[in-house]
Each structure stands twice: as C-alpha cells, then as structure tokens.
Amino acid sequence: MSTADVDNRYTLREFVEQTRQRDRGQGIFEMESARLLEVNLNGMVWTKMGSMVSYLGNIKFEREGVFEKGLGGFLKKAVTGEGAKLTKASGQGRLYLADYGKKVQILKLENESIVVNGNDILAFEPTIEWDIKMMKRVSSMLAGGLFQVNLQGTGLVAITTHYEPLTLVVTPDNPVYTDPNATVAWSGTLEPNLRTDVSLKTFFGRGSGESFQMEFRGNGFVVIQPYEEFYHAEA
Template sequence: MSRYSIEDFVKQTQQQDKGEGLFELESPRILEINLTNQIWTKAGAMISYRGNIKFEREGILEHGLGKLFKKALTGEGTALMKATGNGKLYVADQGKKISILNLQGDSIFVNGNDLLAFEPSISWDIKLMRKVAGMLSGGLFNVRLEGSGMIAITSHYEPLTLLVTPDNPVFTDPNATVAWSGNLQPEFVTDISFKTFLGRGSGESVQMKFAGNGFVVVQPFEEVYYSEQS
C-alpha cells in the first residue's frame, strides 16, 4: 500500500469497535454512542449515525414548566435532542475535546454549553447565575446532573481539574470554567484592580470563587456565550 493513498487514509481513520459500552471515544473529539434505547444529546451535535434511530427535539413541556421557564431565560444554550432506537450515533461539538464521566450516585455541575450527552437515568436541572448574568455576554448558566449513568462533557483543548479545600479556595474566570463538583456553590466576586490591570471589559473583572471540599474543571480558553436575548 503506497503512503498517503486513499486506502491508507481509510485504514488510518476508519471507525473501530472498542467494546467499551454505551459511550466510546472514537477520537478525542468524536463520541460514539452505542444506542440500544434512548439518549439525550446537545441539539445539533449529531454528525453521523447508522441503524434505526429517531431524533426528536426536546418537547416544550417534556421536563415541566419550571425548566421551560428557566430555559426561556437562558436562550438556546441547553437545547436538547432525544435519540431513540438501535444503532451507532456519533456526536461532537465544534471540535471540542470530550470527557466521559460515569456518575455513581454523585452529582456535578456542568456549564450549559459544555454538556454533550447523558443517559435518561440521570436527573438534571438548569441553574441560573442571576447575580452575574448582566456582567457577562449572554449571561451564564449551568446544569446540575445527578444519579447513576454516563455523561459526556466538552472542553476547548485539555481540561485541568483543581482540587478545592476549605483552607485553599480556587478562583476561576467564568468563561473558562467547565464544571465543578455538585456540593460546591460558587460565589461571584468582582476585582476592580484585576479589571484595571487587564484593561479589558467589565466581564473580565468577575471571578468565580469555589470554597469547601470538591473540585473545579477549567479549560485553557475563554468561551463567550450569546443568548437569543443578546
């Protein structure tokens, strides 16, 4: 086989069955879902599938009026797609790196823009960050996921997890914050000197403070979100 031939390209890039179960990283940026029943994915994340799979956009009242009301305030950031059937489903989100987490009765907060897919066995709820909504482009919201099952989250480039302890809190840029443990409640602090030092817009002076016992996940990228209201 000659180097760089079409046959060589196909061999190097073709899909492989790894036998890892429901969620499989086909590449660091493509998630394969071995679907046998139902899964929730971020709307627009499907890039390919094979088999008998039906796609439905999240119903207006599917998750109750409370979540509908909160979703209306946050824009389309957490719009979900329900995939049902049997087959292989491939999802991705703008080339972002994918991390798979197997929740076992625990909980995690994920930035609404960084949630890629999760099993129906996982309970979830949208949490608005009202105090900071007016300070950042499009506001900021997150999803609390809890229970037992698989979830997939995304980050721009490689994520970094920082441990939080009572005597050593962690401060993060909200636009670079991907996820944090479900027992932590971030506090928003404004540092005027930090803003002056950077010489940037007002959003840069807002920081998230994590205190207690847990962890926070950040990415080496500042993601700016735009809601429908912006």
C-alpha cells in the same frame, strides 16, 4: 523507503483503512477519537443540540419539549429562555457526536452530582437526573448568559473541553477562583459565588471579564480549560 512504498501510504484504500470506524467494545459511550464520541444507542440518550455529526441505524431526534420538566419547568423557560440546548436521541444504532473539535471527556457518576457549563455538555444517559439553570449573577456580566446543567445520579456523562482540562481541588482552607469563561464543571457539593475584583476592573477597564471571577469554597473540585470560551444566546 522506496517511492512505491511511500505512494502506497497515500492510496485511498490506505486512507479508508486508517480512518475507518472501529468498535472497541467500550459500552454505550465509546471514544472513537479524542474529539469524537460514539454512542452505541439502544434506547435513549440526551445530547447537546447540534452535536450530531453522523449516525447509522434507526435513530429519531427530538428537541427537548417545553413540558419535559413539568409545568414548573415550562413556566421557568417562558421567563428565562432556558432549556433550549438539549436534544433527545432515541432508537437503535451508532450515533456520532462532536462539538467544534473540542476534546471529549467521559465521566461515570455513581450516585454523585456534577454541574457542567451549558456550553460544555455533550451527552448523558437517561438514568441521570438533570436540570438547566441560568447563573443570573454571572450572566448579567457576560453576553449571551451562562447556563449550567446540574446532573445527578448514576450513569455516563460526556463533556467537552478546549485542549486538556485541569482539575483543581477545593477545600475550606483553599478556595479556588476562576474565570467564568474558562470554567467547565464543578462538583455538585459546591455553590459558586460571583466575586468582583475592583483593582482588576480599574487596571483592565470596565468591560474586562478579568474583573469578574467565580469563587468556590467548601469541599469539592473545579474543572478549568486553558481557553476563554465566550457564550452566545440560543434561539
């Protein structure tokens, strides 16, 4: 390869061509790259607060209102501080979402339910019913708390993971135990319990997260990531 050929690879024109946006015709949720989600918006979509990195067109952003889930939801938030992580994006245009360079996974629910760690939700369609809850038993052990987003219905959901996710199948004969900081999502058929391992607490010290595990029993699946994510309380 000649010097001229090498130099042509690094021109500004070549850079723009290699990195420019491309419409792949994949629908409302489109993988622009492994870590960047394009939303072809014509209406409304729910997004994680702070995940917008760019948009084209006429799009309006609104933080989830205190009465969005009714008076009961308002009273719950007043007590727990829940529900501070979602933004409603409305209008027409292209919206680009990302979350600290984490990998994006698109899931299609078909009258199904899934529970996602609040740190790992990126976006979902308005056809999906949702609720935000705090896992109080786990949150008491973790700084900043641990919120979960319960999603149910039919539509698209985008979640994020640090590196490649791994899905573990749960059966009545094979329960699954996970580190809360590495747990991304689980099927709506499962209800996790907090399990304390006294031997691990003794070995690692009382402050070790290793001594607390999420226990999943029944029929379903659990998604984990090869990374321990630590949680920070939202203002």
